[in-house]
Amino acid sequence: MSKQIILKSRPKGKPSLENFEIQEIEDPKNERVVLETKYISVDPYLRGRMRNEESYIEPFEVGEAVESMIVSEVTFSDHEEFKKGDYVIGMLDWKKQQSHSGENLRKVDPSIAPLSAYLGVLGLTGLTAYLALDKIGNLNKGETLLVSGAAGAVGSVVGQIGKIKGCRVIGIAGSDEKIQHIQEKFGFDAGINYKTTAHMEKAIEEACPDGVDVYFDNVGGKILDAALQNINKAARIINCGAISIYNKTETPTGPRPEGILIKKSALMQGFLIRDHMKEYEKAISELAGWLKSGKLKYDETIIEGFEKTPQAFIDIFDGKNLGKMLVKV
Amino acid sequence: MSKQIILKSRPKGKPSLENFEIQEIEDPKNERVVLETKYISVDPYLRGRMRNEESYIEPFEVGEAVESMIVSEVTFSDHEEFKKGDYVIGMLDWKKQQSHSGENLRKVDPSIAPLSAYLGVLGLTGLTAYLALDKIGNLNKGETLLVSGAAGAVGSVVGQIGKIKGCRVIGIAGSDEKIQHIQEKFGFDAGINYKTTAHMEKAIEEACPDGVDVYFDNVGGKILDAALQNINKAARIINCGAISIYNKTETPTGPRPEGILIKKSALMQGFLIRDHMKEYEKAISELAGWLKSGKLKYDETIIEGFEKTPQAFIDIFDGKNLGKMLVKV
Numbered sequence: 327m328s329k330q331i332i333l334k335s336r337p338k339g340k341p342s343l344e345n346f347e348i349q350e351i352e353d354p355k356n357e358r359v360v361l362e363t364k365y366i367s368v369d370p371y372l373r374g375r376m377r378n379e380e381s382y383i384e385p386f387e388v389g390e391a392v393e394s395m396i397v398s399e400v401t402f403s404d405h406e407e408f409k410k411g412d413y414v415i416g417m418l419d420w421k422k423q424q425s426h427s428g429e430n431l432r433k434v435d436p437s438i439a440p441l442s443a444y445l446g447v448l449g450l451t452g453l454t455a456y457l458a459l460d461k462i463g464n465l466n467k468g469e470t471l472l473v474s475g476a477a478g479a480v481g482s483v484v485g486q487i488g489k490i491k492g493c494r495v496i497g498i499a500g501s502d503e504k505i506q507h508i509q510e511k512f513g514f515d516a517g518i519n520y521k522t523t524a525h526m527e528k529a530i531e532e533a534c535p536d537g538v539d540v541y542f543d544n545v546g547g548k549i550l551d552a553a554l555q556n557i558n559k560a561a562r563i564i565n566c567g568a569i570s571i572y573n574k575t576e577t578p579t580g581p582r583p584e585g586i587l588i589k590k591s592a593l594m595q596g597f598l599i600r601d602h603m604k605e606y607e608k609a610i611s612e613l614a615g616w617l618k619s620g621k622l623k624y625d626e627t628i629i630e631g632f633e634k635t636p637q638a639f640i641d642i643f644d645g646k647n648l649g650k651m652l653v654k655v
Numbered sequence: 656m657s658k659q660i661i662l663k664s665r666p667k668g669k670p671s672l673e674n675f676e677i678q679e680i681e682d683p684k685n686e687r688v689v690l691e692t693k694y695i696s697v698d699p700y701l702r703g704r705m706r707n708e709e710s711y712i713e714p715f716e717v718g719e720a721v722e723s724m725i726v727s728e729v730t731f732s733d734h735e736e737f738k739k740g741d742y743v744i745g746m747l748d749w750k751k752q753q754s755h756s757g758e759n760l761r762k763v764d765p766s767i768a769p770l771s772a773y774l775g776v777l778g779l780t781g782l783t784a785y786l787a788l789d790k791i792g793n794l795n796k797g798e799t800l801l802v803s804g805a806a807g808a809v810g811s812v813v814g815q816i817g818k819i820k821g822c823r824v825i826g827i828a829g830s831d832e833k834i835q836h837i838q839e840k841f842g843f844d845a846g847i848n849y850k851t852t853a854h855m856e857k858a859i860e861e862a863c864p865d866g867v868d869v870y871f872d873n874v875g876g877k878i879l880d881a882a883l884q885n886i887n888k889a890a891r892i893i894n895c896g897a898i899s900i901y902n903k904t905e906t907p908t909g910p911r912p913e914g915i916l917i918k919k920s921a922l923m924q925g926f927l928i929r930d931h932m933k934e935y936e937k938a939i940s941e942l943a944g945w946l947k948s949g950k951l952k953y954d955e956t957i958i959e960g961f962e963k964t965p966q967a968f969i970d971i972f973d974g975k976n977l978g979k980m981l982v983k984v
Contacts, residue, residue, distance in 0.1 A: 585897050
């Protein structure tokens with residue numbers, strides 16, 4: 327027997343364990359490609375797919391297995407591209423074993439980087455950091471880059487790319503340990519602990535005396551408001567994530583940004599990594615180069631045990647992860 | 656004796672006549688260039704300069720003459736570029752006569768277009784429509800362009816350029832007469848009277864069955880909110896003006912846009928015409944060509960009498976103008 331994790335009910339507000347159910351299922355038949363799950367990626371954006379509403383990706387169905395990016399080992403294959411013992415990555419079901427058509431699976435090489443890295447720094451989070459900065463950020467040497475969620479999987483890569491490009495990089499995160507960590511490990515110039523800072527607008531002003539040229543936003547909400555108050559002329563705001571509002575049940579309100587955007591000729595642009603699939607190869611190659619040369623470091627928080635997947639997902643919203651949150655099966 | 660209009664006090668909320676004072680002043684001396692005012696442009700953005708706060712342009716000083724774009728006749732000149740009888744345009748004081756260094760004055764030719772057109776369709780409003788669409792809008796044939804303030808000086812040119820580029824163009828304005836007018840005179844495909852529409856979001860959805868690809872926003876606020884609910888993937892929102900919030904004394908709030916921007920990979924960008932001065936010549940030349948061939952039409956509301964300038968400015972906020980609001984002196 328194998329196991330799967332289904333969406334039992336749609337979360338209202340913050341997800342809880344009751345929204346998920348672990349079920350026993352039959353082992354998959356030996357046909358096409360059979361995969362054994364090794365690492366499961368849990369990501370904030372999955373919360374959006376748990377809503378029953380139109381978005382850039384179809385919602386999860388209640389009663390069916392949740393899916394996310396997963397690294398698996400091929401245990402059987404009659405597909406010419408894959409053989410037993412290969413490791414592959416793809417958007418797969420939260421199942422211990424599953425059969426698959428082989429479409430949209432990509433092989434990964436454990437001799438270049440650990441398997442888990444393909445779900446993080448060389449996966450969608452690293453690609454998001456790299457391509458969002460490339461497409462929207464347009465960083466120039468000497469500019470100030472502000473990053474929220476700075477200790478997270480995307481934010482930590484954003485900050486390091488900022489340093490590689492010659493920028494002053496300021497990170498926002500939720501604990502003094504995280505702030506110390508992003509400075510010591512990732513080379514951020516300074517950091518702001520938003521949980522102990524009463525006036526974010528003023529704290530950003532002090533940390534960014536030349537103003538903010540690029541704000542890479544992973545959180546939205548009040549931290550975005552405070553950043554907007556400190557932007558320079560022709561600033562670029564990358565709306566990459568909005569974890570602070572994903573669990574809200576009503577549309578959150580805040581100060582209107584249009585006045586500031588006009589005053590500063592500034593830009594706010596939403597970024598979805600799925601729009602840029604054609605550029606993954608080039609980006610992964612440059613990221614892997616930086617990784618090899620030691621310019622790029624990463625954190626991961628690995629939870630052991632397939633059954634812990636729902637809790638690992640829930641824990642992201644409490645910031646319990648350092649870097650990429652993964653489940654090792 | 657000549658006359659000037661000064662800012663007597665900073666408006667709180669909507670400007671009123673009490674914020675201005677008409678004063679008698681000495682005639683200017685015959686030195687450098689002496690100008691006699693012919694047409695004064697009154698514009699919503701002047702409200703911003705009446706606040707005592709840092710912006711993209713320095714605030715007006717209380718007790719000093721207000722300034723805006725003005726077309727004048729040269730009545731005296733010892734400047735080699737200008738001679739008596741020339742017409743010039745520039746950022747000038749609200750004075751019936753004034754002397755000037757000649758810097759940043761540009762000659763205008765009444766044989767190409769009426770003098771007043773240089774303050775509208777061939778002036779900053781026409782340039783704003785043209786260059787904001789060019790820099791941010793990136794219109795493609797067959798796309799849907801939504802424009803607020805559609806009967807205004809900027810909006811009416813935006814809509815006509817949209818039609819020239821092969822788009823479906825929908826205008827939002829504040830009266831049935833304006834809606835009829837933008838369809839009959841400017842070729843808009845449809846219009847929405849926001850004053851008689853209870854549900855703007857639904858009205859936009861009905862008028863734009865294929866969604867909104869470009870939203871040219873002259874008003875901000877709730878109409879922007881409603882437009883955002885109808886944008887397509889990769890939509891461009893041009894924040895050109897925010898007349899609905901200029902008179903607010905506290906920062907107005909509204910639904911946060913970051914979630915939609917991410918979901919739609921959409922862009923919101925502020926536009927200031929002053930950032931693009933190097934491209935005025937090229938843009939005016941194309942606008943003048945369209946004007947000559949009859950592809951581009953315009954409205955102007957001309958108030959007669961120098962002393963009426965403050966009232967003309969105030970009337971913009973009540974939408975009393977059709978097209979560019981001007982004062983003929």
